[in-house]
Amino acid sequence: MSSVAQAPRVRLPQARRRLPQWIRLPLEWFALPLIIIGLWSLVSTFAPNTRFPAPVKIGEAFSANWINETFVTDVLPSLGRLAIGLTLAIVIGVTLGVVVGSSKLLREFLEPAFDFFRAIPPPMVVPVLIALLGSGDTMKIVVIATSMWPVLLNTIEGVRAVDEVQRETARSFRLPRRHRLVFLILPSASPQIMAGIRQAMAVALILMVISEMFLAVPGSLGYHIEIFKQNYSYAAMWSIIVLLGLIGLLMAVLFQLAERTVLAWYRGLKEAERA
Amino acid sequence: MAVNPTLQRLRPLLLGTSGVLAFLGIWEIASRLNWVNAKYVPPATETLARLGGFLSNPHYWDMVGNTLLTWAWGMSMATVAGIVLGTVIGLSSFLRRATRSTIDFLRPIPSVAIIPVAVVLLGPNRGSSLVIVFFACFFVVLIQVLYGVADVDPVALDTQRSFGVGRIRRFFHLVFPTALPYLMTGIRLAATVAMILTVTGELLIGTPGIGRLLQERGNAADYAGMYATVVTAGLLALAINVTVRFIERRVLSWHQSVRGEVLV
Amino acid sequence: MPDKTLLTVEHLQKSYGDFEALRDISFAAGSGELVCIVGPSGCGKTTLLKLIAGLLTPSGGVVELDGAPVTGPRRGMAVVFQEYGRSLMPWMTVRGNVELPLRSTTTKAIRRQKSQAALEAVGLDGAANKYPWQLSGGMQQRVAIARAVAYDPEILVMDEPFAAVDAQTRADLEDLVRDLWAKLSVTVLFVTHDIDESIYLGQRVIVLSMSPTVVQEDLVIDLPRERDQITTRALPRFTELRTHVYREIQAAKRGAGKGEL
Numbered sequence: 113m114s115s116v117a118q119a120p121r122v123r124l125p126q127a128r129r130r131l132p133q134w135i136r137l138p139l140e141w142f143a144l145p146l147i148i149i150g151l152w153s154l155v156s157t158f159a160p161n162t163r164f165p166a167p168v169k170i171g172e173a174f175s176a177n178w179i180n181e182t183f184v185t186d187v188l189p190s191l192g193r194l195a196i197g198l199t200l201a202i203v204i205g206v207t208l209g210v211v212v213g214s215s216k217l218l219r220e221f222l223e224p225a226f227d228f229f230r231a232i233p234p235p236m237v238v239p240v241l242i243a244l245l246g247s248g249d250t251m252k253i254v255v256i257a258t259s260m261w262p263v264l265l266n267t268i269e270g271v272r273a274v275d276e277v278q279r280e281t282a283r284s285f286r287l288p289r290r291h292r293l294v295f296l297i298l299p300s301a302s303p304q305i306m307a308g309i310r311q312a313m314a315v316a317l318i319l320m321v322i323s324e325m326f327l328a329v330p331g332s333l334g335y336h337i338e339i340f341k342q343n344y345s346y347a348a349m350w351s352i353i354v355l356l357g358l359i360g361l362l363m364a365v366l367f368q369l370a371e372r373t374v375l376a377w378y379r380g381l382k383e384a385e386r387a
Numbered sequence: 388m389a390v391n392p393t394l395q396r397l398r399p400l401l402l403g404t405s406g407v408l409a410f411l412g413i414w415e416i417a418s419r420l421n422w423v424n425a426k427y428v429p430p431a432t433e434t435l436a437r438l439g440g441f442l443s444n445p446h447y448w449d450m451v452g453n454t455l456l457t458w459a460w461g462m463s464m465a466t467v468a469g470i471v472l473g474t475v476i477g478l479s480s481f482l483r484r485a486t487r488s489t490i491d492f493l494r495p496i497p498s499v500a501i502i503p504v505a506v507v508l509l510g511p512n513r514g515s516s517l518v519i520v521f522f523a524c525f526f527v528v529l530i531q532v533l534y535g536v537a538d539v540d541p542v543a544l545d546t547q548r549s550f551g552v553g554r555i556r557r558f559f560h561l562v563f564p565t566a567l568p569y570l571m572t573g574i575r576l577a578a579t580v581a582m583i584l585t586v587t588g589e590l591l592i593g594t595p596g597i598g599r600l601l602q603e604r605g606n607a608a609d610y611a612g613m614y615a616t617v618v619t620a621g622l623l624a625l626a627i628n629v630t631v632r633f634i635e636r637r638v639l640s641w642h643q644s645v646r647g648e649v650l651v
Numbered sequence: 652m653p654d655k656t657l658l659t660v661e662h663l664q665k666s667y668g669d670f671e672a673l674r675d676i677s678f679a680a681g682s683g684e685l686v687c688i689v690g691p692s693g694c695g696k697t698t699l700l701k702l703i704a705g706l707l708t709p710s711g712g713v714v715e716l717d718g719a720p721v722t723g724p725r726r727g728m729a730v731v732f733q734e735y736g737r738s739l740m741p742w743m744t745v746r747g748n749v750e751l752p753l754r755s756t757t758t759k760a761i762r763r764q765k766s767q768a769a770l771e772a773v774g775l776d777g778a779a780n781k782y783p784w785q786l787s788g789g790m791q792q793r794v795a796i797a798r799a800v801a802y803d804p805e806i807l808v809m810d811e812p813f814a815a816v817d818a819q820t821r822a823d824l825e826d827l828v829r830d831l832w833a834k835l836s837v838t839v840l841f842v843t844h845d846i847d848e849s850i851y852l853g854q855r856v857i858v859l860s861m862s863p864t865v866v867q868e869d870l871v872i873d874l875p876r877e878r879d880q881i882t883t884r885a886l887p888r889f890t891e892l893r894t895h896v897y898r899e900i901q902a903a904k905r906g907a908g909k910g911e912l
Contacts, residue, residue, distance in 0.1 A: 141488040148489070163508055217402070224403035225410050231624040233586040235598070236617050239605045243613065244427050277737035284704055284730040285752035285802065295751060299742040314497075318587065321499040325591055341503050349503040353496060360495030377742040377782060384784040 165347040173347035194320045197256025205260040209267025230261035247327045255323040259315040266308025270301025303378050429611040438615035454596035457585045461520025473532025498523040516588030523584045524577040531573030535566025571635040578631045655682040657838050664711030674863035685839045687849035690859030691904045696842045700810045704730050727805035731812045735792040739783040746779040749798045769801035789820035806838040822880050850892050860903040867903050
């Protein structure tokens with residue numbers, strides 16, 4: 113051994129041997145989940161607890177409850193209302209946001225009131241809206257649409273922050289109003305708007321479940337949740353977590369796809385700036 | 388044409404206040420003139436009066452206190468767990484990759500889905516509420532801490548490590564300062580999420596708090612009371628938001644980070 | 652001398668509250684002229700330019716383009732801003748940016764033609780499908796110039812366009828401006844703080860004083876029409892003019908009046 117004992121050990125990052133990608137990636141994806149499921153199955157075989165059914169039982173409950181016509185009669189309508197409510201939230205939020213964000217006067221006038229409305233925890237409005245609108249689809253859609261506040265406030269902020277030089281450029285070239293909106297304001301504000309939409313999606317999902325669990329009416333996810341509770345169908349209750357997790361995952365994936373397209377330029381710009 | 392500079396500075400405040408007043412005014416008129424069904428939407432003044440009445444009602448403060456308690460407990464547990472796990476996972480590239488899929492699947496699960504299981508396991512009380520508050524906030528904080536730790540300059544880390552700088556000192560002098568802004572963002576977001584889930588728990592599980600108060604008022608057909616409770620919720624959430632932002636600014640002011648806001 | 656006056660600025664004045672930025676600016680630019688405006692830092696060059704472009708309204712005096720007063724941005728005027736990075740839209744390609752001002756007035760086919768011609772004229776026809784942030788600073792400014800050129804303006808107004816660009820690139824861009832000016836016979840109003848640049852480019856140089864700003868001098872540049880970076884800048888006459896303008900600006904900074912040297 114050399115006597116250069118005091119020199120710091122320099123680690124060469126490239127020198128590590130790594131498994132080839134096609135082995136490594138699936139391993140990373142599935143290792144931990146499979147370990148968890150495996151351990152759970154093991155424990156529930158030797159120390160069964162009705163409240164923590166074996167993963168297999170949960171899987172059975174999942175297919176028994178959801179992979180049949182219930183899906184069409186109960187889950188799809190819920191998802192449909194979610195989609196409609198969210199669309200409303202986005203459309204109203206962006207439209208109103210553009211109008212308010214473009215006028216300093218309107219902004220200063222309305223922003224405090226909006227900030228207050230946004231602060232109200234969305235679930236609080238559910239009982240109020242039920243009292244006002246009954247328990248039908250309208251109520252549920254309106255409830256989901258109250259997730260518009262993040263979209264609205266983010267749009268206002270995004271529109272306000274449009275670069276002054278870009279605004280002047282658009283003016284100097286006499287861009288007509290509609291072109292300024294489509295080619296300047298909306299694209300410039302799109303990062304903030306997308307961030308607002310992401311927040312709205314999370315809230316909308318919670319609201320969908322709450323609005324349906326509150327008054328469990330057949331034809332909704334919430335109805336089933338109530339039934340399971342009343343019947344103490346534990347495996348089914350766990351299967352709900354799986355179902356809603358999948359729905360949440362689907363929404364997240366769809367959003368990421370949309371973001372990737374809409375904000376490709378933004379990512380490129382930020383990378384170029386960081387370089 | 389010189390504009391009074393004091394007026395200029397006060398303009399946002401004046402406009403904002405008149406905006407709120409205008410809203411209250413429209414509410415009052417709409418109710419009194421029966422543009423909306425006055426039975427279900429009592430006038431603003433009546434609501435505010437009811438709110439005033441609440442302020443001297445111990446039951447009201449009991450409920451508010453319960454909400455704050457649930458909120459605070461859930462937030463603290465989630466923050467601590469998020470920091471610990473976030474740091475441990477974030478500092479190890481292996482752990483980061485291994486847990487990625489699990490986190491990405493668990494994260495979008497809406498906390499509400501866990502309510503039935505929580506109630507069945509822990510009963511319809513604060514414990515169940517805390518479970519759902521914790522679940523939601525934990526992931527918020529965890530993700531932010533992971534971002535923060537990922538932002539640590541790997542060259543600096545390696546350099547410190549190879550020069551024998553101890554783990555603890557490495558953490559405090561390098562990892563913690565880098566991740567701090569992200570952590571503050573996480574806490575700010577988690578504060579809002581915690582409030583949402585606390586109220587949700589009160590509505591669906593029946594834990595004491597303003598959510599339950601809302602239902603009580605609803606059952607008594609006390610619409611003014613319902614709206615007063617909603618206003619309370621808003622004010623509470625605003626107060627929390629303002630406080631958290633204040634703390635965030637203070638904590639980060641002596642932090643020489645020139646980092647821009649991470650769009651979340 | 653050009654036979655037609657395109658732009659007249661008469662007793663232009665601009666104040667912000669109590670602060671008088673521009674006191675009395677008067678000059679004219681003929682059709683096809685290349686006029687440079689130069690002055691000490693803070694003399695309001697950009698303010699003057701924005702007033703001419705119709706982006707600001709004057710407190711007094713008038714700007715006339717083609718005989719009609721300028722009350723807002725005019726069809727015949729195209730502006731190239733100093734901050735090219737913030738003037739181009741990062742969500743559009745280079746071609747998209749160049750075509751944007753034309754969207755409301757021309758068909759797609761004609762737009763294509765014009766943008767293609769403009770990009771070729773500035774030497775960027777290969778970068779048409781790239782994004783602005785993928786290009787260097789000099790190239791981005793060329794895109795801004797192409798955008799202005801494709802607009803077919805009567806007068807091209809440039810606000811210190813090369814201030815934020817390195818010297819090497821600046822020389823290339825200066826020659827580009829002269830080329831385009833010669834090829835397109837467009838009137839050019841070029842604001843700069845760089846004395847050498849103003850003399851190299853201009854047929855006339857207007858020297859501004861400090862705030863409250865007036866025209867310190869309206870100087871004719873009697874250098875040959877054909878210019879290049881090496882020979883023209885080595886001419887004795889260039890040095891004379893340069894020294895003269897330099898002294899004028901020093902005098903302006905000291906607060907001396909017109910013609911006092």
